[in-house]
Amino acid sequence: MVLVKRTKTWANTESAVADDIDHPSESLQVHAVDNETEELKDKLSNLQKGKNRSFFKTGRFLFPLGMIVGTLLGFAFVEPQDIQDIHSHVSLLMDEYDINLPQLPGLDFSRVEAEWTRLRSNIPELWKFNNDGREFQVGESMKDRGLTAQHPVILIPGVVSTGLESWSTTPDYRPFFRQKMWGGFNMLSQVTFNKEKWIAAMMLDPITGLDPPGAKIRAAEGIDAASAFVQGYWIWAKIVENLAVVNYDTNNLYLAPYDWRLSYYNLEERDGYFSKLKTTIEGLRHRQRKKVVIAAHSMGSTVLLYFFKWVESPLHGGGGPNWVEDNVEAYISIAGTHLGVAKAMAAFLSGEMKDTVQMNPAGAYVLERFFSRNERQKLFRSWAGSASMWIKGGDTIWGNATHAPDDDYNATYSHGELIAFRHSVATSLESSGDNVQNMTAAEAGTWILQHTPSSFQKMMATNYSCGIERDEKKLIQNDFDPTKWSNPLETRLPNAPSMKIYCVYGHGKETERSYWYARGAYEQDDNFADGSDPECVEPSAEGCSSPRAPLDMPLSRKSWIDAEYTNDTISPKVRNGVKMGEGDGTVSLLSLGAMCVEGWKRPRWNPAGIKITTVELPHRPIPSIPRGGANTSDHVDILGSTGVNEIILKVATGVGHEIEDNYVSNIQEYSRKIQWD
Numbered sequence: 211m212v213l214v215k216r217t218k219t220w221a222n223t224e225s226a227v228a229d230d231i232d233h234p235s236e237s238l239q240v241h242a243v244d245n246e247t248e249e250l251k252d253k254l255s256n257l258q259k260g261k262n263r264s265f266f267k268t269g270r271f272l273f274p275l276g277m278i279v280g281t282l283l284g285f286a287f288v289e290p291q292d293i294q295d296i297h298s299h300v301s302l303l304m305d306e307y308d309i310n311l312p313q314l315p316g317l318d319f320s321r322v323e324a325e326w327t328r329l330r331s332n333i334p335e336l337w338k339f340n341n342d343g344r345e346f347q348v349g350e351s352m353k354d355r356g357l358t359a360q361h362p363v364i365l366i367p368g369v370v371s372t373g374l375e376s377w378s379t380t381p382d383y384r385p386f387f388r389q390k391m392w393g394g395f396n397m398l399s400q401v402t403f404n405k406e407k408w409i410a411a412m413m414l415d416p417i418t419g420l421d422p423p424g425a426k427i428r429a430a431e432g433i434d435a436a437s438a439f440v441q442g443y444w445i446w447a448k449i450v451e452n453l454a455v456v457n458y459d460t461n462n463l464y465l466a467p468y469d470w471r472l473s474y475y476n477l478e479e480r481d482g483y484f485s486k487l488k489t490t491i492e493g494l495r496h497r498q499r500k501k502v503v504i505a506a507h508s509m510g511s512t513v514l515l516y517f518f519k520w521v522e523s524p525l526h527g528g529g530g531p532n533w534v535e536d537n538v539e540a541y542i543s544i545a546g547t548h549l550g551v552a553k554a555m556a557a558f559l560s561g562e563m564k565d566t567v568q569m570n571p572a573g574a575y576v577l578e579r580f581f582s583r584n585e586r587q588k589l590f591r592s593w594a595g596s597a598s599m600w601i602k603g604g605d606t607i608w609g610n611a612t613h614a615p616d617d618d619y620n621a622t623y624s625h626g627e628l629i630a631f632r633h634s635v636a637t638s639l640e641s642s643g644d645n646v647q648n649m650t651a652a653e654a655g656t657w658i659l660q661h662t663p664s665s666f667q668k669m670m671a672t673n674y675s676c677g678i679e680r681d682e683k684k685l686i687q688n689d690f691d692p693t694k695w696s697n698p699l700e701t702r703l704p705n706a707p708s709m710k711i712y713c714v715y716g717h718g719k720e721t722e723r724s725y726w727y728a729r730g731a732y733e734q735d736d737n738f739a740d741g742s743d744p745e746c747v748e749p750s751a752e753g754c755s756s757p758r759a760p761l762d763m764p765l766s767r768k769s770w771i772d773a774e775y776t777n778d779t780i781s782p783k784v785r786n787g788v789k790m791g792e793g794d795g796t797v798s799l800l801s802l803g804a805m806c807v808e809g810w811k812r813p814r815w816n817p818a819g820i821k822i823t824t825v826e827l828p829h830r831p832i833p834s835i836p837r838g839g840a841n842t843s844d845h846v847d848i849l850g851s852t853g854v855n856e857i858i859l860k861v862a863t864g865v866g867h868e869i870e871d872n873y874v875s876n877i878q879e880y881s882r883k884i885q886w887d
Contacts, residue, residue, distance in 0.1 A: 346451055346452060346454075346455050347852075348452045348455075348852055348855040348856055348859060349451065349452035349453065349454065349455025349456055349855075349859065350455055352452075352455070352456050352856075352859045352860075352863060353455055353456055357456055357859070357860075357863040357864070357865065358456050358457050358863060359453075359456055359457040359458050359462055359862065359863065360500060360862065360863050360864035361498075361500045361501060361502060361503040361539050361540075361861070361862055361864070362462045362463070362464070362494035362495070362498045362500060362502045362503070363453060363458060363464070363502070363503050363504075363505065363858075363862050364464050364465075364466055364487075364490065364491065364494070364502055364503070364504045364505070365433075365436070365446060365449070365463075365464070365465045365466065365505050365506075365507075366466050366468075366505070366506035366507070366510035366511075366513060366514055367436040367445070367446065367465070367466075367467060367507055367508075367510055368470075368507045368508025368509045368510050368545075369470045369508065369509050369596065370439060370445065370846055371436040371439065371445040371446060371507065371508075371846075371849075372392070372393075372429055372430075372435070372436060372467045372468060372469075372470050373390050373392055373393035373394065373429070373430035373435045373436065373439075373467070374390070374391050374392035374393070374412075374427050374428070374429060374430065374469060374471075375388055375389060375390050375391060375427065375428060375429075375430045376388065376389055376391050376411060376425075376427055377426045377427070377428050378411070378424060378425050378426040378427075380424040380425075382407065382410075382424055383407070383411055383424060383425055383426075386400070386407075386411065390430065391408065391411055391412060391427055392412070392427075393430070393435075393439050393440065394439075394440055395440055397440075398440070401581075405581065409585065409589060410422065410425065411425045411427060412427065412471070412589065413588065413589055414471055414472070414592040414593060414594065415592075416591070416592055416663065416665040416666070416669075417665055419472065419473050419476050419594045419669060420472075420476060420480055421480075427469065427471075428469060428481070429467040429468050429469045429481070430467060431467060432465065433446070433450055433463070433465045435465065435467050436465055436467060437450060444849075444850060445846065445849055446465070447850075448849060448850040448855060449505075449849060449850075449854070449855055449858060450463070452855045452858075452859055453858070453859065453862065456859060456862070456863055458862070461497075462494065462498055464490055466483075466486075466487050466490065468483050468513065469481060469483075469595070470509060470593070470595045470596065471592075471593040471594070471595050471596070472594060472595050473594035473595055473597070473598075473669065473673045474513065474516045474595070474598065474673065474692070474695070474696060475672075475673055475692060476594070477513075477595070478520070478526075484516075484517050484520050484521065484526075484527060485527070487517060488521050488527055488529065491504075492537060495536075495537050500539070501536075501537055501538055501539035502537060502538055502539060503538075503540045503541075503542065503858075503861050503862050504538060504540070504541050504542070505542040505544060505858055506541070506542070506543060506544065506546065507544040507545060507546075507849060508544070508545050508546065508547055508796075508797070508845065509547055509595075509596070509598065509599060510546075511543040511544070511545075511546030511547060511548060512546070512547055512548070512598050512599070512696050513598075514541065514543075515548075515695065515696065515698060515701075516598075516692075516695040516696045518534055518703070518704040519689060519692075519695040519701055519704070520692070520695065521533050521534065522534065522689070522704060522705070523689065523690065523692075525690065526692070531704075531705045532705060532706075533704075534704035534705070534706040534709060535704070535705060535706035535707065535708060535709065535818075538706060538709050539709065539710070539861075540709060540710040540711070540712065540861050540866055541710070541711050541712070542711075542712045542714060542857065542858060542861060543711065543712065543713050543714065543715075543806075544714050544715070544848065544849065544854060545714075545715045545716065545794055545796075545797060545802065545845050545848055546713065546715070546797075546801075546802065547599050547797055547801055548698055548801055548802070548804075548805045548806075549601065549602045549603055549607055549698070549699070549800060549801040549804060549805065550599050550600050550601030550602045550676070550801055551599045551601065551796065551797055551798070551801060552601060552628070552722055552723055552724065552725075552798055553722050553796070554596060554597070554599040554600060554601070555600065555601060555628070555654060555655070555658060556722075556725055556771060557586070557590045558587075558590055558591060558597070558600075558658055558662065558666075559629075559657075559658045559661055559662075559769060560583055560587065560727075560769050560770045560771060561582075561583040561584065561585070561586030561587035561589075561590060562583060562586075562771045563722065564722040564785075564786075564788045583770065591662060591663070591666045594669050594673060597669065597670060597673070597674060598673075598674060598696045600655070600670070600674060600676050601628075601651055601655070601676065601801070602676045602677075602678075602697050602698075602699055603651075603676070603677070603678045603699050604650075604651050604652035604655070604676070604677060604678065605626070605651055605652050606678050606884065606885050607651070607678070607699075607800060607804065607884055608625070608626065608628060608650070608651035608800065609624060609625055609626025609650065609651070610626045610650055611624070611626055611627060611648065611650055612624060612626065613626055614626035615800065615804075615880040615881070615883040615884050616723070616791060616792060616798070616800055616876075616880045617782075618781045618782065620781055621781045621782060622780040622781050622782075623780070623781075623782065625723050625724045625782065625789060625791055626650055626651075627648040627649065627650060627724060628649060628650060628651045628654040628724045628725070629648070629649045629654045629657065629724070629725050629727050630648040630649070630724070630725070630726055630727070631647075631648060631726065631727060631728070631729075631772075632726060632772065632775060655676065661769060672693070673692075673693060674693060674696060674697070675691075675693045675694050675697055675700055676697060677697075677699070677700060678699040678700065679694075679699065679700040680814065680886075680887065682814050685700070685701065685702050685814060685815070686702075688700055688701050688702075689701070689702065698805050698809065698810070698815065699805075699809065699815070701815075702814070702815055702816070702817055703810060703815060703816045703817070703818065703820055704818070704820075705817070705818050706818055706820060707818040707819055707820065709820055710820070710821050710823065710861075710866060711806075711810070711820055711821070711822045711823070712823050712824075712825065712857060712861065712866070712869060713802075713803060713805075713822065713823070713824045713825070714825045714827065714848075714853070714854055715794055715797070715802040715803065715827070715843075715848070716794035716795075716826070716827050716828075716829050716842075716843020716844060716848045716851075717792065717793070717799060717802075717826050717827070717828060717829060717843065717874050717877075718828050718829030718830070718843060718874070718875075719793065719794055719795035719829045719843065719844060720790040720791075720792075720793075720795070721790065721791055721792060721793030721794065721795055721796065721797065721798055721799070722788045722789075722790065722791070722798075723782065723789055723790060723791025723792075723793070723798050724782075724789040724791070725771055725772075725787060725788055725789065726771070726772040726775050726784060726787040726788075726789070727769055727770065727771060727772055727787070728769070728770055728771075728772040728787075729768065729769050730768040730769075771786070771787040771788065772787035773786040773787045774786075774787070775787050792875060794843055794844060794845045794848065795829075795845050796844075796845035796846075797845060799875055799877055799880065800877075800880060800881075802877075803824060803826070803875070803877040803881070804877070804880070804881045804884060806822050806824045807824055807877050807878055807881045808878075808881035808882065808884065808886060809881075809886065810822050812886060812887075823869055823870065823871055824871050824872075824873070824877075825857060825869065825870075825871070825872045826872055826873050826874045826875055826877070827841075827843045827848065827851060827853040827854070827872075827874075828841070828843060828874045829841075829842060829843035829844065830842070830843075831844070831847075837850065840852040841853075857869055
């Protein structure tokens with residue numbers, strides 16, 4: 211019996227059935243011929259496509275090529291000691307699973323190691339991901355000068371460089387016990403093959419801001435926790451290596467990792483982070499009989515500013531007004547997020563940033579299918595710690611509707627409009643009855659809160675303040691208000707006249723500064739009270755009422771970066787809906803340098819007159835080196851640059867006075883345009 215595919219459609223089912231009943235054999239023959247004809251056409255079409263398509267675009271070429279490249283990249287991360295251990299690992303696995311194989315002759319891996327070392331030494335620079343001996347050169351040059359360790363050093367990492375590991379023993383998370391959930395190849399594996407469980411473990415409780423039921427993630431400890439994100443992708447490793455050359459080790463060098471997901475209040479409440487940091491600094495000060503040098507990167511700079519006020523507060527650290535003066539020699543801010551990051555605003559609003567919208571269409575499709583905007587939104591909004599990077603100072607710092615301090619003189623559009631809509635989009639929205647307009651930083655902040663659940667709004671209100679305070683009496687009062695401590699515009703630097711501050715950051719890499727947005731249909735959040743049609747949460751006998759958000763701001767339309775809009779001919783350049791500005795590729799120039807150049811030069815924010823030295827490092831990467839080489843100033847890669855390593859070692863070895871201001875951008879001009887007074 212032969213089954214034949216019907217060619218009739220569902221639209222004419224009745225006539226098809228009647229024809230088949232009247233002429234069964236004839237119908238089968240006709241359908242068979244039609245079916246064979248269609249199959250023949252498909253084969254001819256596929257054959258023709260195959261002829262027209264280049265061999266290099268076929269799966270027969272691309273699949274083996276991908277395997278070869280992946281294998282080579284894998285070998286690039288292999289160390290010689292890994293090869294030596296292969297035999298012992300295989301033997302151990304066979305013993306564990308009781309696998310008996312014929313006895314193999316003894317293998318001498320020394321020759322394999324020698325050949326592997328020779329092979330790696332001949333690999334072009336482009337493929338060298340691991341150490342090649344240049345990492346210690348800065349330390350060696352300092353040692354040749356007779357410089358050696360003077361001040362104990364504490365390193366405070368940022369988001370990327372702080373590893374997080376699981377300590378949960380519940381059945382759902384037990385397989386992850388003591389494994390990296392942030393950082394390391396295990397994270398990549400979990401995100402790829404166990405995404406839902408990874409998200410559930412990494413997401414914090416939206417109400418308490420602490421661990422969700424069953425999950426327990428903590429910051430990984432030790433210098434290794436932030437030396438590399440994954441094997442071969444160094445972070446603090448270069449700095450540690452150079453410090454070691456001038457006699458630093460675990461006795462006078464300490465890494466202070468933290469769970470960057472937590473709000474600063476919960477960082478102390480759950481982990482006692484600031485108490486441990488205070489005790490560590492005091493211990494190093496006592497043992498080494500020298501004040502401590504603290505180097506903080508990215509978000510770590512904001513954490514340290516918060517710590518300075520916490521440790522002075524009689525209600526918190528209890529160190530008193532002279533604690534920082536007595537214990538801290540210098541503070542080195544590396545690519546500090548002093549006034550916030552524009553990409554944080556976009557991440558909280560729509561789960562997007564430059565990195566996600568500037569992917570090629572295939573990559574963007576895969577990302578959206580695998581890790582959607584809604585999933586990224588919920589994850590970002592649960593991380594109260596990252597909300598500390600909300601941009602600060604409003605329109606005073608970031609500009610108004612007509613101009614911004616860092617606008618080009620011939621700018622087509624102003625960065626002052628942090629979130630804007632194209633004219634065609636705005637017109638269509640207005641015609642649909644949706645009131646939409648371009649927004650400055652202050653207006654955008656309010657609008658973003660309108661699009662977030664009440665739990666996020668409450669978290670922001672109870673942990674952070676993002677304005678600017680010029681009244682000196684109120685600034686004194688803010689010394690006792692923890693919500694102000696992460697904002698340098700609303701709090702004062704510590705009473706430490708002999709402490710030195712070094713602001714070190716990169717410049718010359720295009721950085722996302724403002725955005726073009728689009729809007730769509732109304733959306734409903736998991737919190738029904740915040741949706742466009744609120745529902746009752748706790749109905750009562752007297753009636754039904756829905757709780758409103760703390761700021762009385764219900765959610766409205768779905769919003770996303772207008773990734774279809776690109777224009778490189780105007781100023782600022784627009785790429786996939788992102789208006790590009792100046793900075794280090796992640797943090798805008800205003801956030802990196804405005805406080806250092808102008809803000810902290812004013813007594814109201816720096817009453818002790820702490821000396822501020824600003825060093826801008828130009829971004830001059832070497833194209834043949836994947837991470838840019840010794841002169842890169844990318845936000846993360848700057849940790850391996852010669853400039854940053856020299857500054858840290860000079861301060862640590864007691865010759866920080868050799869460091870002088872160095873400017874390569876127009877930050878001084880931009881800062882003078884800000885209405886500080």
